[in-house]
Amino acid sequence: MSHVGTAEAPQGRGVASVADPDAAIEAVDLVKKFGTSLALAGVSFSVPRGSVFGVIGPNGAGKTTTMRALLDIIRVTSGRATVLGTDSRNAGPELRRRIGYLPGELILEGRTSGRRLLKHYVDISGPVPRGKIDELAERFGLDLDRPVRKLSKGNKQKLGIVQAFMHQPELLVLDEPTSGLDPLMQQEFLGLVSEAREAGQTVFLSSHVISEIQQAADVVAILRGGKIVTIASVEELRQSAIRHLRMMVTGVSPAELRALLAPLDGVGNLECTRNSAGTTEATATLGGEIRPFIQAISTLALTDLVLEEPDLEESVLRLYTVPNAAGPNGDVS
Amino acid sequence: MTTVDPTATMRRAPFPIFGKVFTDSWRSLIGWGLGLAAASALYLPLFPSMSGDAAMQDLINSLPPELTRTINYDQIGTGAGYAQATLFGLIGFLLMSIAAISWGASALGGDEESGQLELTLAHGVTRVEVAVQRFLAMAVKILTLAGLTFVLVWALNGPSELDIEPQNLFGTSVLFGGLILFTGSVAILCGALTGRRVWAIAGGAAVAVIGYVFNAIGNQSPDLEWLHALSPYSWAFGANPMTSGADWGMVAVFYGLSLLLGAVTALVLRQRDIGV
Incomplete structure (x- = not known):
C-alpha cells in the first residue's frame, strides 16, 4: 500500500526517529499546551531542503501553532524543532534572517506607505537585493506608495508575501499564504513558490485549499486535533484517494452484482439497482488500488463504466472527520 | 521590469526598532508638545493678576481648605508654588501621564494585541532588543516633553513675573520627567506581562491616579500623611521642589526604578508566548 507515516506509527517516512x-x-x-487545552499532541515531521511541504487541516488543528513554534514566537511544552540546523528555541536573530515568515492573520496598520513599512522590515531582515522589492511588487500589481491602512485585505497580503520573499531566505514559512488573493494572484503566488523551489529554497506552507497544496507541494502533512494524521506525497495521496464509480451491467441481478463487488478491498457505499431498461446499475466509492476491482469486473457484460478522477478533497475531508484515521490508503472503515 | 542586482543589497538603518517608534509617532509627540505649550501659555501668564489681586486671594481663601489642599493651591502665593501647583502638579501632570501611558501601552501590549509584534519578532531581532529599544524610545519622548516644559516655564518666568530659581526649575523638571517615566514604565511592563493594551493602560493609570489621590488625601490631615509614602506623585512634589530645590536622591529613585522596570520588561517579554 502507500508509504505513509503516521504519528502513531513512527516507522513511516518523514517521521523523525533519526535526525x-x-x-x-x-x-x-x-x-504545546495552552492551559488545559492541548494544541499540539506530539507532532513530528521532517522537511528536506529544497522541497515544498504543505500542511492541511481543519481550523484549530495546530497548523499555526506549529509554525509559530518554529519561529520561536511561542515555546513548545515539550519536544524540539531544529530549523536550518539550529534549535529553534531561543534561536538568535541570525536564524530568523534566513527565514521568511508570513503570519496567518496578517495585521498591518499605520499611516506609513507600503514602501516605508517594507524598508523597516529590510532593516530587521536578511540582506535584500536592490530592486527586489519593486520586482515583487510589480509582479503582484501592488502599489507601494499607498498608506498601509488604506490597503485592501488582498493588497495587505501581497505586502506580507513581499516581506517574506524579499530577502530570498533559505526557508519560507507561510501560513495560509493565498488567503485574500484573487485566483490570478494565487497562480502568481504558486509560480513564486515553484521558482523558490527551483532556486533551492525550502517552503513550508499551510492551506485549507487542497487544490493549492496539490499544485504546490511535494509532500503533504494532514494535521487534525494537534496530531499528524498522515504524511504522504501528493502522488501517494492521489493514488489512495477515493474514486467514484458507476457501472451498467447486463445479465446479472443486483444481488449477484453486490455479491461480486462488496467483498472487494476499498469498495464502499455500494448500491446496486435494476433500472427500467433491464440493466443493473451499481454505484460505489473505490479507495486504494483499482486492479482487484478491474479483475473482478472483467467477466461482466459491461455496457457503461465511469471511474472518476480521484477526489483528493474528499479523501482529505474524510481524514479530518473519521475517528482514529490511520492513513489515506482506504484501510479506514 | 525592474532589475534586481543580486550583488548590491539595500542599506540597513541602525537601531531600527528605536527609529520606527519615531517615524510612527512623531505626530503624537508634536501634538502633546503643543498641548503642553498651550497649557503653559494659558496658566502661567495669569500669575501676576492672581498674586496681586486681593479679590482673587479672597476667592481662594473662601474655598474649602480641603479643596485647596487637594489641588495643591495652598502653595500658589509664590510664582514657584503657582507653577508647580498648576502646571507640573495638575494640567502638565495630566497631559504627560496620558501621553506616557498611551505610549507605554502601545509599545508592547498594544502591538502584541494587534498582531504586529509577532511579525516583528519573526525577523532578525531579539525580544530583548525590541523591548529595550521601545523602552528607550518612550523614555526619550517623555524626557523631550519634560525638557520642553522646562524651556516653556523658563521662557515665561520673566514675562509672567514668576521669579523661579532656574536650578529649582531644572530640578523640578527632572523630577517631573522621572515621575512620568516611572508611570510609562509601569504601563510598558504591564503590556509585556499580559500582551493586552487595556492592562497596560490600567497599570500606568493606577500609578498616576492612585499617586494623585493618595497625595490629596494625605494632605488633609496628619493622621493620613502616611499615604504620602505610597504616592509617587507625593515623592516628586511633596517637598515643594520648585521652592526648595529637588531632592536628587528622589531623582535617582525615579530613574533607577524606571530602568529596573525596563529591564524586567525585557526579561518578561523574553519568556512569554507571543500573541496567544
Whole structure:
C-alpha cells in the first residue's frame, strides 16, 4: 500500500526517529499546551531542503501553532524543532534572517506607505537585493506608495508575501499564504513558490485549499486535533484517494452484482439497482488500488463504466472527520 | 521590469526598532508638545493678576481648605508654588501621564494585541532588543516633553513675573520627567506581562491616579500623611521642589526604578508566548 507515516506509527517516512542533518526543518514530538487545552499532541515531521511541504487541516488543528513554534514566537511544552540546523528555541536573530515568515492573520496598520513599512522590515531582515522589492511588487500589481491602512485585505497580503520573499531566505514559512488573493494572484503566488523551489529554497506552507497544496507541494502533512494524521506525497495521496464509480451491467441481478463487488478491498457505499431498461446499475466509492476491482469486473457484460478522477478533497475531508484515521490508503472503515 | 542586482543589497538603518517608534509617532509627540505649550501659555501668564489681586486671594481663601489642599493651591502665593501647583502638579501632570501611558501601552501590549509584534519578532531581532529599544524610545519622548516644559516655564518666568530659581526649575523638571517615566514604565511592563493594551493602560493609570489621590488625601490631615509614602506623585512634589530645590536622591529613585522596570520588561517579554 502507500508509504505513509503516521504519528502513531513512527516507522513511516518523514517521521523523525533519526535526525536528518540535511533537513530544513526537523520537528520531534512537539507538544504545546495552552492551559488545559492541548494544541499540539506530539507532532513530528521532517522537511528536506529544497522541497515544498504543505500542511492541511481543519481550523484549530495546530497548523499555526506549529509554525509559530518554529519561529520561536511561542515555546513548545515539550519536544524540539531544529530549523536550518539550529534549535529553534531561543534561536538568535541570525536564524530568523534566513527565514521568511508570513503570519496567518496578517495585521498591518499605520499611516506609513507600503514602501516605508517594507524598508523597516529590510532593516530587521536578511540582506535584500536592490530592486527586489519593486520586482515583487510589480509582479503582484501592488502599489507601494499607498498608506498601509488604506490597503485592501488582498493588497495587505501581497505586502506580507513581499516581506517574506524579499530577502530570498533559505526557508519560507507561510501560513495560509493565498488567503485574500484573487485566483490570478494565487497562480502568481504558486509560480513564486515553484521558482523558490527551483532556486533551492525550502517552503513550508499551510492551506485549507487542497487544490493549492496539490499544485504546490511535494509532500503533504494532514494535521487534525494537534496530531499528524498522515504524511504522504501528493502522488501517494492521489493514488489512495477515493474514486467514484458507476457501472451498467447486463445479465446479472443486483444481488449477484453486490455479491461480486462488496467483498472487494476499498469498495464502499455500494448500491446496486435494476433500472427500467433491464440493466443493473451499481454505484460505489473505490479507495486504494483499482486492479482487484478491474479483475473482478472483467467477466461482466459491461455496457457503461465511469471511474472518476480521484477526489483528493474528499479523501482529505474524510481524514479530518473519521475517528482514529490511520492513513489515506482506504484501510479506514 | 525592474532589475534586481543580486550583488548590491539595500542599506540597513541602525537601531531600527528605536527609529520606527519615531517615524510612527512623531505626530503624537508634536501634538502633546503643543498641548503642553498651550497649557503653559494659558496658566502661567495669569500669575501676576492672581498674586496681586486681593479679590482673587479672597476667592481662594473662601474655598474649602480641603479643596485647596487637594489641588495643591495652598502653595500658589509664590510664582514657584503657582507653577508647580498648576502646571507640573495638575494640567502638565495630566497631559504627560496620558501621553506616557498611551505610549507605554502601545509599545508592547498594544502591538502584541494587534498582531504586529509577532511579525516583528519573526525577523532578525531579539525580544530583548525590541523591548529595550521601545523602552528607550518612550523614555526619550517623555524626557523631550519634560525638557520642553522646562524651556516653556523658563521662557515665561520673566514675562509672567514668576521669579523661579532656574536650578529649582531644572530640578523640578527632572523630577517631573522621572515621575512620568516611572508611570510609562509601569504601563510598558504591564503590556509585556499580559500582551493586552487595556492592562497596560490600567497599570500606568493606577500609578498616576492612585499617586494623585493618595497625595490629596494625605494632605488633609496628619493622621493620613502616611499615604504620602505610597504616592509617587507625593515623592516628586511633596517637598515643594520648585521652592526648595529637588531632592536628587528622589531623582535617582525615579530613574533607577524606571530602568529596573525596563529591564524586567525585557526579561518578561523574553519568556512569554507571543500573541496567544
